[in-house]
Amino acid sequence: MRRLRPYSLPYLLWMGVFILIPTLILIVLGFSNLQLYNLGVFEITLVNFTIFIQDQVVSALWNSLVYSIITTVICFIIGYPVAYYLSTLSDKKRKILLAMMIVPLWSNMLLRIIAWEKLFMPTSIISDLFGISFDLLGTPTGVLIGMVAMYLPFMVFPIFSVLEKMDYKLIEAAKDLGASDLQTFVKVTFPLSSGGVISGVIMTMLPAMTSFVLPARIGLGKINLIGNIIESKFMKEVLGSSGASINQGALISLLLMVLSVISFVLITRVDKEGETLI
Amino acid sequence: MGKKLIIMSHVSKRFGDQLVLDDFNLYINENEFITLLGPSGCGKTTCLRILGGFETCDEGTIEFDGKIINDLEPNQREINTCFQKYALFPHLNVFDNIAFGLKIKKLDKETIHERVMNILTMVKLTGYENRAVSTLSGGQQQRVAIARALINRPKVLLLDEPLAALDLKLRQEMQYELKEMQRELGITFIYVTHDQEEALTMSDTIVVMNQGKILQIGTPEDIYNEPNSRFVANFIGESNILSGVMKDDYLVEFCGHEFECVDKGFKKNERVDVIIRPEDFDFVPPSKGKIVGTVDSLIFRGVHYEINIMIAGVEYTIHTTKYRKIGDRVGLSVEPNNIHIIKHIDHA
Numbered sequence: 001m002r003r004l005r006p007y008s009l010p011y012l013l014w015m016g017v018f019i020l021i022p023t024l025i026l027i028v029l030g031f032s033n034l035q036l037y038n039l040g041v042f043e044i045t046l047v048n049f050t051i052f053i054q055d056q057v058v059s060a061l062w063n064s065l066v067y068s069i070i071t072t073v074i075c076f077i078i079g080y081p082v083a084y085y086l087s088t089l090s091d092k093k094r095k096i097l098l099a100m101m102i103v104p105l106w107s108n109m110l111l112r113i114i115a116w117e118k119l120f121m122p123t124s125i126i127s128d129l130f131g132i133s134f135d136l137l138g139t140p141t142g143v144l145i146g147m148v149a150m151y152l153p154f155m156v157f158p159i160f161s162v163l164e165k166m167d168y169k170l171i172e173a174a175k176d177l178g179a180s181d182l183q184t185f186v187k188v189t190f191p192l193s194s195g196g197v198i199s200g201v202i203m204t205m206l207p208a209m210t211s212f213v214l215p216a217r218i219g220l221g222k223i224n225l226i227g228n229i230i231e232s233k234f235m236k237e238v239l240g241s242s243g244a245s246i247n248q249g250a251l252i253s254l255l256l257m258v259l260s261v262i263s264f265v266l267i268t269r270v271d272k273e274g275e276t277l278i
Numbered sequence: 279m280g281k282k283l284i285i286m287s288h289v290s291k292r293f294g295d296q297l298v299l300d301d302f303n304l305y306i307n308e309n310e311f312i313t314l315l316g317p318s319g320c321g322k323t324t325c326l327r328i329l330g331g332f333e334t335c336d337e338g339t340i341e342f343d344g345k346i347i348n349d350l351e352p353n354q355r356e357i358n359t360c361f362q363k364y365a366l367f368p369h370l371n372v373f374d375n376i377a378f379g380l381k382i383k384k385l386d387k388e389t390i391h392e393r394v395m396n397i398l399t400m401v402k403l404t405g406y407e408n409r410a411v412s413t414l415s416g417g418q419q420q421r422v423a424i425a426r427a428l429i430n431r432p433k434v435l436l437l438d439e440p441l442a443a444l445d446l447k448l449r450q451e452m453q454y455e456l457k458e459m460q461r462e463l464g465i466t467f468i469y470v471t472h473d474q475e476e477a478l479t480m481s482d483t484i485v486v487m488n489q490g491k492i493l494q495i496g497t498p499e500d501i502y503n504e505p506n507s508r509f510v511a512n513f514i515g516e517s518n519i520l521s522g523v524m525k526d527d528y529l530v531e532f533c534g535h536e537f538e539c540v541d542k543g544f545k546k547n548e549r550v551d552v553i554i555r556p557e558d559f560d561f562v563p564p565s566k567g568k569i570v571g572t573v574d575s576l577i578f579r580g581v582h583y584e585i586n587i588m589i590a591g592v593e594y595t596i597h598t599t600k601y602r603k604i605g606d607r608v609g610l611s612v613e614p615n616n617i618h619i620i621k622h623i624d625h626a
Contacts, residue, residue, distance in 0.1 A: 172361070
């Protein structure tokens with residue numbers, strides 16, 4: 001298969017140009033006072049770190065943490081039983097249910113967010129038809145419902161894929177040795193699915209933590225997550241507004257990137273074959 | 279033998295259209311080593327799973343120690359299973375795998391520790407208690423599986439082809455050890471295998487099965503020496519199966535000659551099948567033998583030669599320690615009590 005090697009070059013090149021180089025630029029920006037429109041000034045400095053004591057940023061970091069944790073917990077509580085149920089189904093029923101979860105994922109995320117936004121408006125198709133008004137725009141509940149809806153499949157899939165591959169004989173063995181259904185679950189099924197749970201938690205929590213379109217649209221900008229801060233730092237710089245710093249935006253981005261890399265390492269630790277990474 | 283511990287009566291099981299167990303009747307004695315023997319797909323594993331509580335039967339009853347247990351869950355039965363591919367818990371070490379049943383019973387720590395250590399000694403795995411099961415060899419995993427199943431001190435241990443994955447030498451060793459264990463513990467072992475040698479070596483009783491039916495039940499000697507059908511004769515060891523005619527009580531004709539035998543009770547001139555084991559033929563000079571033929575092929579099998587002899591267009595297989603060249607003319611004789619006569623059944 002050596003001969004196929006050259007064909008991997010385009011994407012490898014792509015990754016170099018659009019992942020490695022931008023990362024280097026982020027590092028340079030984050031640890032310096034370099035400005036986009038004035039390349040003459042360049043000094044390595046840690047001054048950008050002051051951003052992490054700004055009230056606005058601290059509260060956004062706190063929001064990111066709280067919202068992503070609550071989202072992850074809800075996704076786990078709802079998602080685990082679904083994953084378990086899926087793994088017990090016949091092939092045909094399982095495919096139908098999986099399709100119902102996967103196909104919506106193929107539609108654009110922004111579209112789905114806008115759909116929720118419409119539903120949460122004081123007057124929506126729901127209020128027209130049934131006289132029920134959700135009016136959840138700009139509320140924490142609205143943002144959380146949106147996040148759970150968006151990220152639930154990322155909790156279900158890794159857990160399902162672990163449970164599906166689990167040897168059913170192990171459950172029979174536990175029952176054979178006297179364990180009740182609950183004991184079998186607590187002592188065998190759940191521990192053996194823990195790899196999937198860890199992958200699921202990371203794959204739900206990380207995108208929830210970094211989401212910014214969803215809190216912007218459904219939260220009406222009242223609930224800022226860290227992604228919204230990064231966006232404003234970069235956008236204001238581009239628009240030339242004051243109070244913006246592309247350097248500070250870069251530094252926060254780097255923080256998120258470090259979190260992502262740590263998560264990736266964690267997932268590969270618990271899941272050596274990468275089977276839970278969809 | 280003790281009393282009847284398990285009685286299966288008129289048990290039937292279907293998977294879809296396929297009848298896997300067909301009006302199955304069997305009783306199993308206390309302290310018995312009983313083997314269900316048959317080709318794959320004969321229903322032996324299903325039978326075991328019904329006893330373990332992993333399948334329910336469509337018809338019939340299963341009685342255990344005087345009680346009907348058809349509807350009992352696996353965790354309510356005093357029966358434990360040693361699974362085919364061991365089914366050890368990969369997230370637990372050797373100690374915790376074996377202790378599983380005791381922890382479920384919520385015994386205190388000291389008792390658990392003592393009993394696990396004792397059983398580790400029995401299965402010769404002392405010192406392995408903290409090892410991850412994935413680091414063990416097949417034979418060691420097998421021992422853990424047996425220890426785990428025996429720790430609850432069940433009345434019956436079900437074993438589903440437990441030695442199938444081991445190499446020959448280890449398999450023979452484990453056969454001996456399993457038999458020893460069963461004798462020492464006084465537990466009923468119900469063993470499923472397709473390996474006739476394994477069945478003959480270990481069992482008190484062998485149940486030969488095919489297509490969901492019991493063909494023959496008996497001691498290994500009975501089954502080997504007096505197979506009641508072509509299928510059993512072929513499945514248990516090699517056999518020469520010849521068609522013959524019963525001339526009279528104790529007199530059978532095959533190969534154009536009359537032979538004395540030890541069977542009676544057939545109709546005069548009834549068509550029968552004559553079964554002769556390959557090792558039951560003896561060479562005699564061609565002039566003295568009723569059966570005379572030429573050596574067609576010869577294979578050295580270690581303990582014996584396997585010689586094929588063509589006699590009037592029929593090939594006979596003979597196991598002998600005596601060497602004959604290909605093309606040699608030989609005469610064969612066979613003792614009357616080595617001639618086994620069974621009813622002739624077409625396409626059996």
